[in-house]
Amino acid sequence: MKEGPDIARIGALMGDPARANILGALLSGKALTATELAAEAGITGPTASSHLKKLMEGGLLTQAKQGRHRYFTLAGPEVGAVLEAVMGLAARRGHLRTRTGPKDPAMRAARVCYDHLAGDMAVRIFDSLQARDFLAISKDKGGFGLTEAGSGFVREIGIDLDALTSGRRPLCRVCLDWSERRNHLAGSLGAAFLTHFVDQGWLRREKTGRIVHISPKGQAELKALFPVV
Template structure:
């Protein structure tokens, strides 16, 4: 390709195994130090610094300093979208890593995808909203928008749609779920729903992990809110 976006550069950045591990570790939405990312990637600190520099230069990572420490995060939700989409493609084509231990089923059940919920329950939420005509296709809001029915429902839950509308970020966006191989809800609404579920104590994040544990009370409440 002689003109247009250089997808080869992005592909090369993500395609390195160590850098892929670094990016995957940051899908939790947490800021991590270079030392923590080196451990996640199974590489030395010096090698990690080299990879982090390349990811920063490529626009895939952002950096913040606090005291003597430097923390790294994904550069934005669009990076997490690409990573989840690639994971979904890899899963569909059979390019899977060996499954080990009990945490993988937990990852498939419920996990954080950058700043919104992914996994079985997240796909249920997306399907429920669509089946009840609360989501509609849109050309200017990330591909999806709330219908009038959806606006009423989300407002009744207790989510401030005015604040979400004021954001420059798309409110509703479909994000391919790599484990379910179907869509879950991303965008500012996806992030707001995750925060709401946490405020209600329906779920909790597992420490140092993307895994989310849904309580029995939370599962009942969420299934009542999002029936199929």
């Protein structure tokens, strides 16, 4: 490709195993220090600094200084969406790493994908919204939008839809779930769902990592709100 976006550079940045581990760690949506990311990637501090510099220069990461520490995050939700999509592609092609232990089933059940929910429960939510005609294809809204009925449903459960639609970020986006290999909901609504469910006490995020625990009450409430039709 002689002209247009340089996907080769992005692919090279993501293709290094250490950098892939760094990016994967930041899919939790939390800001991490270089020391924490070095531990996640299994590399030394100086090596991590070199990788972080490349990811910063490539526009995949941002950093913020607080005291003597530097905290790194993904450069935005679009980076998280690309990472999750690549994970889905790798899973479909059989490029899977060895399972590391009991946390893997929990990762598949519910996890954070940058700022929204992913995993089995997230796919259930998306399927339920679509089956009840709460989502509609919209060419001018990034692929999907809410129907009138969907808008009413979102307001009824206590989410400020006006605040979401006044922002520049797409309200509804689909994100390919790497473990379920089907779509879950991203965009500002996907992020608002995650925040709302945590605030209600239905979900609890682990302090480190991406795993999300669903309380017994949360299981009952979410299954009632998002029945499989």
